[in-house]
Amino acid sequence: MTTDSAITDADTGTVSGKTKAAARPFRLAFPPLSGTLRPRQLTVTAGLAVAVFAALCWHVSIGEYGIPLADVVRALTGSGDAGTLLVVQELRLPRAMTGLLAGIAFGMSGALLQTMTRNPLASPDMIGLTQGAGTAVVAGIVLGWDFGLGTQALGLFGALASALIVYGLAWRRGTTGYRIILVGIGVSWICLSATDYLLARGGRFQAQAALGWLVGNLNGRDWQQAAPLAYALVVLVPTALLIGRLMRTLQLGDDVAKGLGTRVQTVRLTVLLTGVGLVAFATAAAGPVAFVALAAPQIAQRLCRTAWPPPLAAGLTGALVVLASDVLARELIPGTELPVGIVTGVLGAPVLLWLLIRVNRAGSGG
Amino acid sequence: MSTAEPDLRAEGLHLGYDDRAVVSGLDLAVPPGRITAIVGANACGKSTLLRALARLLAPRDGAVSLDGRALHSIPTRELAQQLGILPQSPVAPEGLTVIDLVNRGRSPHQTWWRQWTKADEQAVHDALAATGTTDLADRAVDELSGGQRQRAWIAMAVAQGTPVLLLDEPTTYLDLAHQIDVLDLVVDLNRREGRTIVMVLHDLNQACRYADHVIAMKKGDIVAEGAPADVITAETVEDVFGLRCQVTTDPVSRTPLVIPVGRHHAPEPDSDSEEQESRPRKQ
Numbered sequence: 212m213t214t215d216s217a218i219t220d221a222d223t224g225t226v227s228g229k230t231k232a233a234a235r236p237f238r239l240a241f242p243p244l245s246g247t248l249r250p251r252q253l254t255v256t257a258g259l260a261v262a263v264f265a266a267l268c269w270h271v272s273i274g275e276y277g278i279p280l281a282d283v284v285r286a287l288t289g290s291g292d293a294g295t296l297l298v299v300q301e302l303r304l305p306r307a308m309t310g311l312l313a314g315i316a317f318g319m320s321g322a323l324l325q326t327m328t329r330n331p332l333a334s335p336d337m338i339g340l341t342q343g344a345g346t347a348v349v350a351g352i353v354l355g356w357d358f359g360l361g362t363q364a365l366g367l368f369g370a371l372a373s374a375l376i377v378y379g380l381a382w383r384r385g386t387t388g389y390r391i392i393l394v395g396i397g398v399s400w401i402c403l404s405a406t407d408y409l410l411a412r413g414g415r416f417q418a419q420a421a422l423g424w425l426v427g428n429l430n431g432r433d434w435q436q437a438a439p440l441a442y443a444l445v446v447l448v449p450t451a452l453l454i455g456r457l458m459r460t461l462q463l464g465d466d467v468a469k470g471l472g473t474r475v476q477t478v479r480l481t482v483l484l485t486g487v488g489l490v491a492f493a494t495a496a497a498g499p500v501a502f503v504a505l506a507a508p509q510i511a512q513r514l515c516r517t518a519w520p521p522p523l524a525a526g527l528t529g530a531l532v533v534l535a536s537d538v539l540a541r542e543l544i545p546g547t548e549l550p551v552g553i554v555t556g557v558l559g560a561p562v563l564l565w566l567l568i569r570v571n572r573a574g575s576g577g
Numbered sequence: 578m579s580t581a582e583p584d585l586r587a588e589g590l591h592l593g594y595d596d597r598a599v600v601s602g603l604d605l606a607v608p609p610g611r612i613t614a615i616v617g618a619n620a621c622g623k624s625t626l627l628r629a630l631a632r633l634l635a636p637r638d639g640a641v642s643l644d645g646r647a648l649h650s651i652p653t654r655e656l657a658q659q660l661g662i663l664p665q666s667p668v669a670p671e672g673l674t675v676i677d678l679v680n681r682g683r684s685p686h687q688t689w690w691r692q693w694t695k696a697d698e699q700a701v702h703d704a705l706a707a708t709g710t711t712d713l714a715d716r717a718v719d720e721l722s723g724g725q726r727q728r729a730w731i732a733m734a735v736a737q738g739t740p741v742l743l744l745d746e747p748t749t750y751l752d753l754a755h756q757i758d759v760l761d762l763v764v765d766l767n768r769r770e771g772r773t774i775v776m777v778l779h780d781l782n783q784a785c786r787y788a789d790h791v792i793a794m795k796k797g798d799i800v801a802e803g804a805p806a807d808v809i810t811a812e813t814v815e816d817v818f819g820l821r822c823q824v825t826t827d828p829v830s831r832t833p834l835v836i837p838v839g840r841h842h843a844p845e846p847d848s849d850s851e852e853q854e855s856r857p858r859k860q
Contacts (some may be wrong), residue, residue: 235676235715238693246692247680329670456692460684462673466633466664471737472657472685518673518717 227513250269252515252524259511259527263311266534270307271299273541280422307434309496310533310551314439314503316493318511318529319451322520323486326458327479328391331566334505335370335490338395341504342402343373344494345425349406352421361440362424366495367488373398374487378480427500427552429537441477443492450485451522460480462519500552503529509566534557582609583659583740583773588638592625592797599625600797602639606709607741612767613775614788618818622797623777624665624745630775631662631743643741657685661739663712665746665777667730669718675729676714679704684737702737707769708762731762742766744776748783756780758786785809787833792819809833 236247272283278295285291286299321334335341347369348362377398381390406425410418423430457478460468468475490504507529508520514528515521536554543549592600599622607613607630615623628634630641632648641648643659651659661682667680676753682704683697705711708728713721718729727747734742747763748756750822759785766772784791786806792802793809795817801808810833814822820837827834 236680236693238695238698240694245690245694453689456687456689459681462670463678463681464664464667466628466662467667469633469653470631470657470662470664471681472654474653516672518670518677 245307246388249515249517252517252521255511255514256524256527259514259524263527263530263534266531266538267307267311267314270310270534270538271303274291274298274303279281293334305434305437306429306432306537308533309437309440310429310537311530312437312444313493313497313500314507314533315448316440316444316489316529317500317503317524317533318507319522319526320486320489320493321506321529322508322511322525323419323451323454323458323482323489323502323509326455326519327461327465327482327486328389329462329507330389330392331505333392333395334508335486336499336501336504337399338392338396339377339397339399339402340370340487340490341494341499341575342406343376344370344491345499346402346405346409347372348424348495349409349421352424353409353417355417363492363495367491368488369402370491370494373402374483376539378483413550423550424498426550427498427555428550429497429533430550432496440492440496443488447485447492448526450481451489451526454478454481454485455522459519468478473541498550498552500533501556502563503532503555505566506559506562507532509562584609585641585660585741585773585775586628586642587626587639590626590636590641592622592629592634592636593640594625598637598797598815600629603797603799605792605799607773607775608790609773610767610771611648611773611789612787612792613773614778614784615775615790615792615794616778616781616784616817617794621794621817623721623794625797626794627662627743627745627775627777628666629829629830632656633662633664654685657737657739659739660741660743661734662743663730663734663747664743666749668714669730671719672717673719674707674717675710675721675732676701678712678718678729679710679714679732679736682733682738685729685737700736700738704732707735707765718859722755723751727751727755727759728762731759739772741773741775744774746777746779748778748780756783763812774823781809781814781835782827782833785834786827786830805832809835 227570236249239246239248247516248564256501268280268283271287272278272280278286278299282291282295283299283537286295289296290307293298317335324333324335324338325331351361351365376393377391380398381394383390395530410421413421457473460471460473461475461478461482463471465475493500508525510532511524511528512518512520515524532555533551540549540551540554542555587603587605587612589597590600590603590605592603603626606627613771615626617623625634626660629636632641635649643651643790645684648656665815679701680697683693684701686697687693705714706732710725710728710732712730713725718726721729722754731744731747734744744763747759751759763774763776767774778788788805790802791808793800793813800817801813809824811822811824814820815823822838823836825836826832
């Protein structure tokens with residue numbers, strides 16, 4: 212347009228020079244199928260997948276006695292000597308896989324909720340879902356229910372219940388992301404208080420067991436914990452990837468999204484339920500591993516240079532963070548195994564502070 | 578875009594929030610293929626009406642219809658292919674590029690298996706060109722100036738390819754040059770592509786110049802509607818805004834030009850009249 216060229220030129224001087232050099236998505240078409248491909252996102256995701264596999268092998272290779280990486284890879288494919296096979300497949304792999312799968316679930320769940328609410332602070336560990344699962348599981352331990360399947364069911368129940376409470380209380384002619392965060396923070400404190408009360412009430416032994424779980428822990432995980440999580444992810448991960456497309460318009464605000472033909476409340480509820488399912492199964496298996504759901508999507512978003520946290524890359528980043536943290540947790544103090552949640556907490560807290568500062572500066576908190 | 582003239586109308590429309598009624602029994606037919614401007618004082622219900630026309634707000638009674646079908650009976654996606662809305666001051670997520678924003682305008686035309694067709698690509702290309710944002714395509718929306726940002730959002734609405742386009746105060750927070758820039762763009766969209774446009778505007782003189790049809794609202798009712806020269810008279814403006822004014826002719830466009838009187842600057846006689854309720858208003 213010729214009329215506005217003068218205005219546009221005058222503007223460029225005032226706008227900050229840092230132009231986004233993100234590669235454009237390009238079109239892929241195999242009629243009747245078509246879609247877009249983002250080269251950078253694809254490369255980063257592939258890189259993350261390789262890194263996660265490497266971390267998994269590293270994780271399995273360390274322990275009471277070290278196994279060479281080559282033998283680990285061989286044992287993972289089902290060959291090698293019987294002793295190594297037993298140690299890798301029966302003793303070490305369940306723990307590593309629990310960490311990997313929980314990391315994927317936490318990362319994806321965070322990506323979904325952050326995109327839905329348009330706020331990086333709205334991860335499941337900030338809006339009461341993790342805390343709800345925690346209260347339910349601690350209640351189970353303290354009031355005498357068993358570990359194993361009991362924990363899974365209780366964690367799922369707790370996270371679902373707190374999600375429904377948050378959604379219900381935040382509902383006023385529909386819900387907005389901002390209200391979900393405010394109500395969620397309230398609910399998470401109620402859950403924390405309830406957990407504290409249960410811990411104070413319970414016997415010393417049960418309180419100790421509950422505390423061990425509450426910090427997020429991969430010690431002594433076997434296939435009994437990993438399997439339900441794996442089954443859940445078979446359903447939830449594809450769902451998360453499919454609704455990612457519908458969420459794109461939600462990022463532009465409810466009115467714009469409706470104008471673009473998105474059924475906002477339906478999509479929001481689906482996203483919420485998927486996010487809750489992911490975080491509930493992961494929490495039940497590994498405990499509320501701190502900050503992974505908050506930090507992983509933000510790291511993935513910056514690696515991919517997108518304006519939203521890409522779910523798949525966020526999940527892989529989550530897996531990488533949990534596996535690397537667990538390796539650190541086991542190696543940091545010789546002879547002692549720290550719970551993985553302590554390491555992710557120490558690493559994640561600075562990320563939270565940085566996000567808070569950034570959200571305030573950008574004025575995008577609401 | 579369908580070539581048939583879209584027929585958007587409201588009948589016996591009642592609108593409100595919670596226990597507050599905003600619009601009570603309003604009838605309206607949007608002239609197809611024209612630019613309509615809705616004007617009125619703050620809180621007169623003009624944005625509420627626009628939201629109802631776009632189905633962002635459900636009527637309490639009465640109905641809005643498009644081509645003879647009640648709006649609420651049209652499937653969400655189908656409606657989004659017929660009617661686009663740009664709300665007031667939308668916010669893009671940090672770092673979202675203009676091209677990514679405009680791409681999202683194509684969502685109502687996409688399905689799981691058909692996410693990005695040649696037609697989508699063409700529509701986005703044309704929308705960028707029509708709004709003069711082709712050179713900004715790879716910039717982040719939040720880094721743009723107000724005028725550029727508004728053009729990027731309009732580009733998104735243009736890419737949606739709807740015969741009807743509703744704009745809620747598209748010139749808010751823009752300086753005068755950018756306001757004119759955006760309004761010229763609206764006229765381009767109407768003349769070149771034949772789109773029916775309804776916009777809420779604050780500035781009466783801009784409404785007179787850029788709209789073919791003006792709807793003046795007061796307290797949820799339509800006080801007057803028609804061609805700008807018929808609607809914008811000293812009497813209507815005083816009635817609608819409570820503002821005394823003189824109306825002359827815009828020397829450039831030959832449309833009505835509203836000159837507010839105010840309390841201080843008129844040479845005579847009303848500086849002593851205390852009953853004058855009207856506040857001075859920048860128009």
